[in-house]
Amino acid sequence: MITRLDSNKVELVLENKLDREKQSEMNLLLTALDGGSPQMSGTVVIHVTVLDANDNAPVFSKAVYKASLPENSPPDTIVINVRATDADEGVNGDVTYDFGHVSGNIISVFSISPVTGEIKVTGVTDFEEKASYEMRNLIVAVKDNGQPPLSATCSMYLLISDNLAEVPELKDISYDDKNSKLTSYLIIALVSVSTFFLTFIIIVLGVRFCRRRKPRLLFDGAVAIPGAYLPPNYADVDGTGTLRSTYNYDAYLTTGSRTSDFKFVSSYNDNTLPADQTLRKSSSDFADPFEDLDATVEVRVPLPSNCHQ
Numbered sequence: 001m002i003t004r005l006d007s008n009k010v011e012l013v014l015e016n017k018l019d020r021e022k023q024s025e026m027n028l029l030l031t032a033l034d035g036g037s038p039q040m041s042g043t044v045v046i047h048v049t050v051l052d053a054n055d056n057a058p059v060f061s062k063a064v065y066k067a068s069l070p071e072n073s074p075p076d077t078i079v080i081n082v083r084a085t086d087a088d089e090g091v092n093g094d095v096t097y098d099f100g101h102v103s104g105n106i107i108s109v110f111s112i113s114p115v116t117g118e119i120k121v122t123g124v125t126d127f128e129e130k131a132s133y134e135m136r137n138l139i140v141a142v143k144d145n146g147q148p149p150l151s152a153t154c155s156m157y158l159l160i161s162d163n164l165a166e167v168p169e170l171k172d173i174s175y176d177d178k179n180s181k182l183t184s185y186l187i188i189a190l191v192s193v194s195t196f197f198l199t200f201i202i203i204v205l206g207v208r209f210c211r212r213r214k215p216r217l218l219f220d221g222a223v224a225i226p227g228a229y230l231p232p233n234y235a236d237v238d239g240t241g242t243l244r245s246t247y248n249y250d251a252y253l254t255t256g257s258r259t260s261d262f263k264f265v266s267s268y269n270d271n272t273l274p275a276d277q278t279l280r281k282s283s284s285d286f287a288d289p290f291e292d293l294d295a296t297v298e299v300r301v302p303l304p305s306n307c308h309q
Helices: 104-109 176-213
Strands: 002-006 009-013 025-033 041-049 064-070 078-081 095-099 110-112 118-121 133-144 151-161 279-281 297-299
Touching: 009 025, 064 078, 078 151, 095 110, 104 110
Parallel strands: 064 151
Antiparallel strands: 002 009, 025 041, 078 118, 095 133, 110 118, 133 151, 279 297
16 A cells, blocks of 8 residues: 555555455554654554455366266255355355256256255156166356356266166266367367368479479570680681681580570571681570570680681
8 A cells, every 4th residue: 555645634545456365454554753853753553454345256166076876766865965165255255056057857856955055856866768877967056146146167977877886987987078178179180280281282282383384494594615625726817817618617505405496507608707706696596485585605616727818
C-alpha cells in the first residue's frame, strides 16, 4: 500500500492486487509527525481484513473415480463418495453436487447427495440381458454458491457385473476419453507428415521444371582459343596483302557444338583480310533458335612463314 497526503487527511491506496487465500489479514503501523520543535509524533495500528471474492472454482480430489458394483444390488447401496473443495470461504466455498450430462436411465438407477457427494443405488441394476458386465461412465458436476457460481466436473467409471471376480480390472479397460485423445494425436501426426511430404514433392517438381525451361547456351562466354595451337609468330607482311583461298581458315568452337550451330564458309575469294587483324563472326550468323544469344566467335588466321606480299 502507498499513502496519499491531502491536507490533514491520509489515504491508503492499494499498489498490488490482494489475495485472501494467501493473506487474509494484515496490520499496518501509521506514524504522524508534526513540524514543531521538538518534533512530536503519534502512531496508530490499522488492522486490514481482506474480504473473500468468488475467484476460485471447486476442485475434485480425483480427476477420475472408479467403482465396481455387483449385479442386482439392493436400493440404498452406496457406490462411492466423491469429494470436492473450494478455496473460497462462506457461501463462495459451499459446494453442491449433481450429475452432469447423463442419460435418463442413469438418473433412474443412481442418485447423488447434493451436500455430501454420496452416490447410491436407487433402481434395478440387472444388465444380464446385455452382457456379463457393463461399464458405465457417470459425469459428476459440482458448483459453488457464489455469484457468479463456478463449477467443475469429473468422471466416474462404474463396473457392474454378476461376478466381479471374472471381469477384468478397471485399470485394464480402455475408456472412451483416452481413445479419443489418442485418435486426435494420430490425426495430428498424420496431417503433419502428409503436409511435409507434399511440400517436398512440390519443391522437387518446381526445381525440375525450372531447369527444363532454362535455354541451352551455345557458348559459356567468349570462345577460348587454345594458345598452344597457334604458331609462335605470324608472317611479316609489309603493307596490305591478300590471303589466297587455298589457305585453311581454322575456327574453334566449344566441346559438344553441333554442325547446325555454326555456318562454315569454304573460302573468302571475294574478301581480303588485312594482316595482323582478326575476323569476327557476330551472333546474327548463327541459326535462328539462338538469335537471343549475345556471343561472338573469334577466328584467328595464322600466316605461314613463306607468305609474300
